Amino acid sequence: MKPLGLPKFKNGHRWVAWVPTLWLLLFFLIPFLVVAKISLSEAAIAMPPYLPVIEWVESGVAQIRLNVGNYLFIIEDPLYAASYWESVRIALVSTLVTLLIGYPMAHVIAMSPEPRRTLLLILVILPFWTSFLLRVYAWIAILKTNGLLNSVLLHVGLISEPLVILQTDVAVYLGIAYTYLPFMVLPLYAALSRLDRTLLEASADLGATPWVSFFTVTLPLTLPGIFAGSLLVFVPAIGEFVIPALLGGNDTLMIGKVLWNEFFANRDWPIASAVAIIMLCLIVGPLMWLNRLQAKQEQGA
């Protein structure tokens, strides 16, 4: 006898699969199509502030008005090109800084004996649970011209004049490295803990110094982890808004900030949409690469 009030075996499974899929289609994928559509419309003083792309002229006849003017405007104005380039450059440098800080941490965690290993892992993840906004804010007090870092360095006598770090690109690199560090350490740790230790012993037996072993065995074998961690930092860093807004200067032109200003200050939704579409095109490549890396890792695990 079939129980009453409960979905049938197969149908129940169908629902479980389709509800999250449809949800993400509606709230994640379709919105990009809406952005693409609005990037082709014209700005207007109205609510919402753009002209419709498709208009019903008479019953059954639609007039489609596509406006590539926004894209032409972005391509022709050197300000946009400069800020796309700056975003990629800043994201690349920050990713490198994060990798340099994160690799030794992941290495030490992976080589630690068990109780300490879990503790260190939790210590890496824990800051991720506290407010990102407030942790970025903490850096203002440290990096200010009359802030903590400068007063310590002046006191010790390492510098004779305060360093200007806040409102420069250096502050943005530090801010990005600081907030995205767990994203770098975790995949590196996963790669390092899977490393076959006997290979290191073999290379040591054959006379390699630890440094040589590191560069010829450990580093090449953990490359997938390095790429995965780097992409997890690089992709979101390109569109970062909060960090350049709080730590960067007025001349730090990151594309996330440009989009924010087009939307909130200029209220030009079509231009903001076009900026977003071009940014999306920039990150699609790295995103697919990351997807492939993660799929491969799952198969290997």
Place this chain on the structure above:
Amino acid sequence: MRLGRYVMPVSAALGFGFLYIPILILVIYSFNASKLVTVWGGFSTQWYVELFRDPQILDAAKLSFKIATASATLALVLGVAAAMTLVRFRWFKGRTLLTGMVAAPLVMPEVITGLSLLLLFVALDNLLGWPAGRGVTTIILAHATFGMAFVAVIVQARLRDMDRTLEEAAMDLGARPLTVFFTITIPSIAPALVAAWLLAFTLSLDDLVIASFVSGPGSSTLPMVVFSKVRLGISPDINALATLMIMIVALGGAIGFWQIRRSMRGRSSR
């Protein structure tokens, strides 16, 4: 230079310092009587008093807690469904699509997610008259969407490691799939569910960018209020707020540890 002895541990220690020193500074200076960071004006709790007298911050905090609770709960249900589908349902034709859609929100720049959701809500509003303006509902929907991606990642990992013999035994004894799910699967992945809900809650509580795009007039969340204050410079009551949040997280972490250790001991003594 010995690689394993010195270079790696020293640089790792510097890395951990890099992570924790700013947090430590926030906590210390929340008790500073002086408004200046470089001057220690003596121990004081005045910024905490000021914080609790600020109606703007209190209202925003209440709103943020409400949104975070609702969106984390929604994200948990959706994320568990997505994780079950990805790990268990080989027959599902949309698997590749779902895999991509679960992974992408994790790295998607927030400005893009925020703008695209806002434009979707405006389009839906014009088309269907729903969600009728922007505010709490639209923020909850937006946060549930990116929260579910994080939930799905955590729960997926746990489902993969899970021992399935109990489930199979229950099935063999004639239990219906739904009964198996609620009496065996859910209890055995419970710690992951708690962690996932808390993470979705924290991410919602912390989000500035997406909420700014999809919120309407009169619904300012806590990060929005904090951001507008912080932009004008250092304000010590924000240090106090940060310290309170850090205390809560540290407490949660300690409870989590205790639970993990207890369950580990229980397992080894059995």
